[in-house]
Structures are given as C-alpha cells and as structure tokens.
Amino acid sequence: MFSTPFLDIPALSGAAGTVRLPGSKSISNRVLLLAALASGTTTVHDLLDSDDTRVMLDALAALGCSIERSDDGTLRIEGLGGRLRTPRASLFLGNAGTAMRPLTAALALLGGEFELRGVPRMHERPIGDLVDALTQLGCRVDYLGNPGYPPLQIHPVALDSLQLDTPIRVRGDVSSQFLTALLLALPLAARAPAPTLPASRGSLPPEGAVPPWGGPAAGRDIVIDVVGELISKPYIEITLNLLARFGITVQREGWQRFTIPAGSQYRSPGDIHVEADASSASYFIALGAIAEGSGIRIEGVGADSIQGDIRFIDAARQMGAAVDSGPNWLAVSRAAWPLKAIDIDANHIPDAAMTLAVMALYADGPSTLRNIASWRVKETDRIDAMANELRKLGATVEDGPDFIRIHPLPATGWRAASIKTYDDHRVAMCFSLAAFNPDGVAVRILEPHCVAKTFPDYFETLFSVAHAPEVPVICIDGPTASGKGTLTVEVARRLGYHYLDSGTLYRVTGLVMRRAGLDAGPAHETRIADLARALPLVFSEGKVLLEGEDVSEDLRTEAAGMDASRVSALPAVRVALLALQRSFRRLPGLVADGRDMGTVIFPDAELKVYLTASAAHRAERRYKQLISKGISTTIDSLRADLEARDLRDSSRSVAPLKPAPDARLLDNSHQTIEQSVVQVLAWWQEVQPFESS
Numbered sequence: 001m002f003s004t005p006f007l008d009i010p011a012l013s014g015a016a017g018t019v020r021l022p023g024s025k026s027i028s029n030r031v032l033l034l035a036a037l038a039s040g041t042t043t044v045h046d047l048l049d050s051d052d053t054r055v056m057l058d059a060l061a062a063l064g065c066s067i068e069r070s071d072d073g074t075l076r077i078e079g080l081g082g083r084l085r086t087p088r089a090s091l092f093l094g095n096a097g098t099a100m101r102p103l104t105a106a107l108a109l110l111g112g113e114f115e116l117r118g119v120p121r122m123h124e125r126p127i128g129d130l131v132d133a134l135t136q137l138g139c140r141v142d143y144l145g146n147p148g149y150p151p152l153q154i155h156p157v158a159l160d161s162l163q164l165d166t167p168i169r170v171r172g173d174v175s176s177q178f179l180t181a182l183l184l185a186l187p188l189a190a191r192a193p194a195p196t197l198p199a200s201r202g203s204l205p206p207e208g209a210v211p212p213w214g215g216p217a218a219g220r221d222i223v224i225d226v227v228g229e230l231i232s233k234p235y236i237e238i239t240l241n242l243l244a245r246f247g248i249t250v251q252r253e254g255w256q257r258f259t260i261p262a263g264s265q266y267r268s269p270g271d272i273h274v275e276a277d278a279s280s281a282s283y284f285i286a287l288g289a290i291a292e293g294s295g296i297r298i299e300g301v302g303a304d305s306i307q308g309d310i311r312f313i314d315a316a317r318q319m320g321a322a323v324d325s326g327p328n329w330l331a332v333s334r335a336a337w338p339l340k341a342i343d344i345d346a347n348h349i350p351d352a353a354m355t356l357a358v359m360a361l362y363a364d365g366p367s368t369l370r371n372i373a374s375w376r377v378k379e380t381d382r383i384d385a386m387a388n389e390l391r392k393l394g395a396t397v398e399d400g401p402d403f404i405r406i407h408p409l410p411a412t413g414w415r416a417a418s419i420k421t422y423d424d425h426r427v428a429m430c431f432s433l434a435a436f437n438p439d440g441v442a443v444r445i446l447e448p449h450c451v452a453k454t455f456p457d458y459f460e461t462l463f464s465v466a467h468a469p470e471v472p473v474i475c476i477d478g479p480t481a482s483g484k485g486t487l488t489v490e491v492a493r494r495l496g497y498h499y500l501d502s503g504t505l506y507r508v509t510g511l512v513m514r515r516a517g518l519d520a521g522p523a524h525e526t527r528i529a530d531l532a533r534a535l536p537l538v539f540s541e542g543k544v545l546l547e548g549e550d551v552s553e554d555l556r557t558e559a560a561g562m563d564a565s566r567v568s569a570l571p572a573v574r575v576a577l578l579a580l581q582r583s584f585r586r587l588p589g590l591v592a593d594g595r596d597m598g599t600v601i602f603p604d605a606e607l608k609v610y611l612t613a614s615a616a617h618r619a620e621r622r623y624k625q626l627i628s629k630g631i632s633t634t635i636d637s638l639r640a641d642l643e644a645r646d647l648r649d650s651s652r653s654v655a656p657l658k659p660a661p662d663a664r665l666l667d668n669s670h671q672t673i674e675q676s677v678v679q680v681l682a683w684w685q686e687v688q689p690f691e692s693s
C-alpha cells in the first residue's frame with residue numbers, strides 16, 4: 001500500500017494482463033457478523049483484508065467471539081450462537097458503514113451496554129432511520145453527539161419487552177444498510193424462546209448469559225415494512241442471499257415487506273467463500289474499456305455474481321466495453337473508441353457508478369448519472385467530490401441533488417491535477433483512470449492510502465497491468481560515501497517509488513568473482529561478465545540474497561567496494577548489468593543511485609542529481625558508519641581508500657564517474673540528511689506539472 005502523502009501516476013498508455021481482486025467488502029462484513037451470530041464454527045475463505053473488515057473483526061473479538069487466522073488468510077470463527085460473552089464494550093468502527101449499521105441493530109437486540117464510535121466522517125453519516133426502527137421495537141439507543149448520527153450508546157433490553165407484533169417500519173430511501181441491519185439482526189428475536197431468566201428492563205445480563213434472557217419474545221414471524229422507495233436493492237439481495245446461506249429464509253413481498261419466519265435460527269454453513277469485490281472490479285472493467293492493449297482478465301468474480309455492482313458491466317458495455325465472462329472471471333477489452341456517452345439511472349450501482357463518471361471523460365458526448373442522491377451520504381459527499389475533482393482535470397460538470405452530468409474532455413483539454421480524495425477510497429481509485437488521457441498528463445492522487453478501506457493494494461494491482469510510455473526516474477550519482485544510498489532510499493520512500501542501488505550489483509559481481517577464484521584482470525573479463533549476467537540475486541526486506549544466502553554484510557566492507565570498483569571498470573561487465581538495472585524502472589517511478597545513472601543507464605531521467613561532499617566529510621561519515629557496525633578502521637585509511645576508488649571510478653574508459661551535463665549539483669558537506677532530502681524533493685516538484693501540495 002502507498003502510505004505517501006501523494007502518489008503521482010505518470011501518463012499511462014495501455015494495459016494488459018490478469019488481476020486477482022480482493023474479497024467483496026459488502027459480503028465480507030455481512031459474513032463476519034453472521035458467522036459471529038450463528039452457532040458453530042464458520043471457516044471464511046478469501047475474506048477482504050482491509051480497514052473496514054479489520055474494524056468489524058476487532059469489534060467481534062471485543063464482543064468475545066473467537067477468531068483464528070491461518071497462514072493462508074482463512075478465518076475460523078467460533079459463533080456466539082446468540083450468547084453474549086461480553087455484555088459491555090466500547091467499539092471503534094472507523095468509517096465502516098457496513099460495520100456501524102448492522103452492529104447497532106445486532107447489539108441493540110443482543111442486550112448489553114455498548115458504545116459505538118467512528119471517525120469524524122462516520123459521525124456525519126445518518127443512522128437516525130435505523131435507530132428510529134429499533135426504538136419502535138423497544139430497543140434503547142441514545143445519541144452521544146448529534147441526534148440522528150453516531151456515536152451511539154446502546155442499553156440492554158429484555159427481548160420479551162420488544163414490540164414484535166406489528167410490522168417494524170424502516171425508511172429505505174436514504175440507505176439500504178438500515179434494512180440490511182434489521183434483516184441481519186432480527187433473526188435473533190425470531191428464535192425459539194430460550195429459558196426464562198429473571199431480568200428487568202435496563203439491567204445488564206449476567207456474564208455469559210444466553211439471550212433472550214428476558215423470556216419468550218420470539219416464536220413468531222417478524223415483519224419489516226419499508227417506508228419509501230427502497231434504494232440500492234441489489235445490496236438487499238446480497239443480504240438475503242447470505243442470510244439463506246446461514247439458515248434464514250426471508251420471505252419478500254416486492255421490495256416493501258420482508259418476513260423473517262418464526263423460529264428462524266442462524267446455522268453456520270461450515271465453509272463460506274467470499275467473492276471478489278464487484279465494485280473493485282469496476283476499475284479494471286473500465287481499464288479494459290479505456291486502455292489500448294489486449295485486454296484485462298479479472299479473476300474472483302463473474303457476471304453471475306450475487307453483488308449488485310456487477311451490473312456495472314451492463315453500463316460499461318453500453319459505453320463500449322467488450323465484456324466476456326465465465327465462472328468467477330471477466331475479460332474486458334476496448335470495443336468502441338471514443339466511448340459512447342450514456343444517460344443512466346445508477347441507483348442500482350451507486351458505488352461502481354463513480355467509475356462511470358471518470359469513463360465519461362473519454363466519451364463522445366455528455367454522460368448523465370441519475371438517481372444517485374445516496375452519494376451525498378457516503379464516505380464523503382461524493383457528488384460534490386466528483387464534480388470538484390473532475391473540474392480540476394478540465395472537465396465541465398453539472399450537478400444537482402441526485403445527479404451528475406460530465407462533459408467529455410477533448411484532446412489538449414486535459415490538465416495535470418492534484419486529486420483530493422476526501423478519505424474516500426473510491427475517489428482515489430476511479431481517478432487513477434484519468435492517467436490514460438490522450439494529452440499524456442500525469443495525475444497526482446492525494447492521500448492514496450485511503451484505498452485501504454477496501455483495496456489496500458489497488459495501485460500496485462493497477463501498476464502490474466498498466467504501461468507507461470515514460471516511467472519517471474530520479475538519478476542520484478556521486479562519489480563514494482557522499483550519502484547517495486541514504487538519500488535515494490529516503491526520496492524513494494517519500495514518493496512511493498522503487499529504488500535501485502546499482503553499486504550493490506557491482507559489489508555482488510565482485511563477490512562472485514572472488515568466489516569463482518577469478519581476478520578483475522582483462523583475462524577474466526568475459527567470464528566475470530557471464531557471471532554478472534546471471535546473478536542469482538534477490539533483494540528481500542533490505543537484505544541481499546545470493547542464491548538464498550544473505551550476503552548483505554559481506555558487501556558493505558571497503559574490500560568489497562574496491563572489488564566492485566575493479567570489476568566495474570570492465571566494459572563487458574557494464575554491458576552485462578545494463579538490462580538488469582533498466583528493469584528496475586517500474587511504475588510508479590524509480591530513484592536510482594550509482595555512478596552512471598544519469599549519464600548512461602537513464603539518460604532521459606527527468607531529474608539528475610550529482611551528490612558530493614568533501615573527502616574529509618565523506619571519510620568521517622564512512623568511519624562513523626563502520627564503527628557503528630563494530631568494524632574497526634581509521635579515518636586516514638578510509639580517506640585513502642575512497643580517494644583511490646573515486647580516482648579509478650572517474651578515470652576509467654567506460655561510464656566514468658562524472659556529473660551528467662544536465663545534472664544538478666548538490667554538495668551536502670554541511671547539510672543534514674533531511675536537508676538533502678528536502679532539496680531533492682523540491683527539485684523534483686519543480687519539474688512536475690502539479691501545484692505544490
């Protein structure tokens with residue numbers, strides 16, 4: 001995951017390949033709650049691992065549910081079977097609506113004293129309609145902040161005091177999650193009556209008590225009536241489908257009345273597999289439709305998915321995508337270009353429809369997405385957010401209470417924009433698709449880590465299939481011990497870029513030369529080059545593994561540096577290592593440290609820095625570095641060694657150490673590491689098309 005303050009996506013030209021998507025958030029959190037409420041053990045496969053599922057898991061664990069994770073990511077959940085093990089807890093639910101809403105309903109019925117909180121945005125997301133429905137029933141829920149919004153305090157009630165004889169009325173036109181919450185929780189009250197324990201309204205059940213401790217409130221049908229036009233119906237279908245997997249068959253009359261039959265009881269299905277997330281698939285379906293290339297194959301979800309957002313493929317087809325599907329896979333490629341404009345009621349695909357808004361930039365006319373008022377109460381006000389950020393790209397956008405109309409962007413009309421993401425994963429993900437613009441402008445995604453909510457590795461997955469005509473590179477060359485490596489690693493970290501320590505490749509070549517009993521004379525040049533071309537090298541967690549052996553420490557000695565300097569003067573060795581070094585140039589970008597990064601390996605780099613410091617400073621730094629590792633040495637001998645190495649490196653015939661003509665010189669003799677980092681990042685920003693963020 002990218003934890004950087006921003007992620008610059010260079011202009012992308014095409015895409016091809018296969019992606020495997022993480023599990024569906026909507027299914028994952030429903031399955032977790034149902035597994036926790038059911039009796040018996042449920043083994044959950046392919047669960048989404050993200051912020052929203054983590055808060056749900058933490059909450060269930062806090063409620064006393066036993067959860068074991070195996071190495072392959074499978075979870076074994078020992079259901080509570082309606083037995084509340086922890087009758088008092090304070091739960092933090094982040095910004096996960098799929099945790100806040102159903103847990104509110106379940107905990108209001110399970111009995112106990114619970115506080116439910118979230119991030120500030122969660123405290124702006126309405127929950128009043130659900131609380132009203134629960135209150136009608138006789139549940140006791142207080143608002144701890146603004147009425148109608150979390151945080152909430154839930155108090156215990158006895159189930160026999162609940163008003164279950166008349167239909168429970170819940171609004172369906174703000175969020176379908178309120179109905180989902182009731183459907184998931186109310187089977188608790190439809191169970192066959194449990195033995196009566198004395199309890200009065202408002203008292204806490206004894207630790208480990210079996211609800212309904214208040215007596216036989218159940219054994220009857222429970223009817224829910226939806227008030228208003230139910231939105232996002234496909235999400236209710238997911239809920240009904242999963243309830244059926246857990247033994248609860250809800251009877252439905254249209255979308256207005258739902259009946260949970262008397263005596264319904266959750267039963268664990270044993271094993272359950274979570275489909276890949278159809279909303280997450282929307283970005284790759286759009287990618288297949290937009291990007292030139294042989295198409296994208298998406299694994300983990302097919303057109304027969306139970307998730308409503310899979311209907312995004314109909315909209316994508318209308319816009320010009322060719323979509324093929326089989327059991328658990330989709331294959332998408334571009335069929336019409338430009339894409340065709342659409343006018344669509346997107347009520348049934350509220351989340352995935354955001355992706356259409358960015359696809360609309362590539363269409364042949366204005367596209368309108370209607371009936372999307374629910375966007376206004378999601379992670380952010382998504383209508384406002386999309387309109388603002390699309391305009392930054394240069395687009396003309398009209399918007400209203402429940403619609404958005406996007407005019408396409410002509411070639412030459414695209415602007416490089418810093419996209420604000422409003423802590424909304426879907427804003428971050430769908431705007432990455434703007435990088436395929438015909439003007440070749442890059443896109444900056446601010447706070448890209450917000451994708452952790454549902455798809456932590458979204459950008460890595462995108463980069464695994466996308467092609468960029470020019471992957472950005474920053475070259476940092478300079479003499480020994482000037483601080484290149486330190487600076488490179490830090491600049492790469494702050495930009496989310498890969499890094500290349502090219503000196504290590506020469507050091508490893510020197511090591512394998514020694515181990516093969518060779519020396520760096522011209523007689524052995526071809527054999528050493530052959531060894532260099534086939535280095536069995538792996539970089540793993542900061543370690544250098546040579547055929548699996550950790551040689552990191554062996555490589556850092558001054559003797560290894562000298563051997564590296566000797567082999568690096570052999571032209572055939574330099575040629576042998578060329579392709580390997582260039583293979584590090586991968587999306588989203590690279591920072592490369594060495595002697596000839598800017599002059600030979602990446603001559604087209606956008607920023608080249610020649611980093612130097614006085615020999616005295618460099619010798620002193622190296623001295624401190626070695627002493628701190630317990631290697632005894634003297635400043636004088638180090639200075640002599642580094643000067644000898646610099647001389648050999650700068651006087652050799654091939655790729656000598658020297659600044660590229662277009663390099664910026666940085667003498668850091670009197671700078672701290674941080675000052676050098678700040679300077680290089682400032683230079684980088686200067687050559688970027690974005691306003692400073």
Ligand SMILES: Nc1ncnc2c1ncn2[C@@H]1O[C@H](COP(=O)(O)OP(=O)(O)OP(=O)(O)O)[C@@H](O)[C@H]1O
Nearest residue numbers: 479480481482483484485486621625668671672673
């Ligand atoms: N600006 C700086 N001020 C003080 N110390 C620094 C500075 N930059 C780097 N150092 C320290 O100098 C030492 C050498 O730095 P580093 O290993 O990054 O140099 P290098 O140029 O990559 O060396 P080599 O060419 O041998 O690989 C490290 O201990 C590092 O922490």
Ligand SMILES: Nc1ccn([C@@H]2O[C@H](COP(=O)(O)O)[C@@H](O)[C@H]2O)c(=O)n1
Nearest residue numbers: 502503504506564565568594595596649
């Ligand atoms: N691009 C490069 C990088 C390194 N070398 C040679 O390797 C020696 C060791 O490099 P370090 O950065 O790890 O100290 C160095 O002295 C150079 O001789 C090179 O030639 N080209």
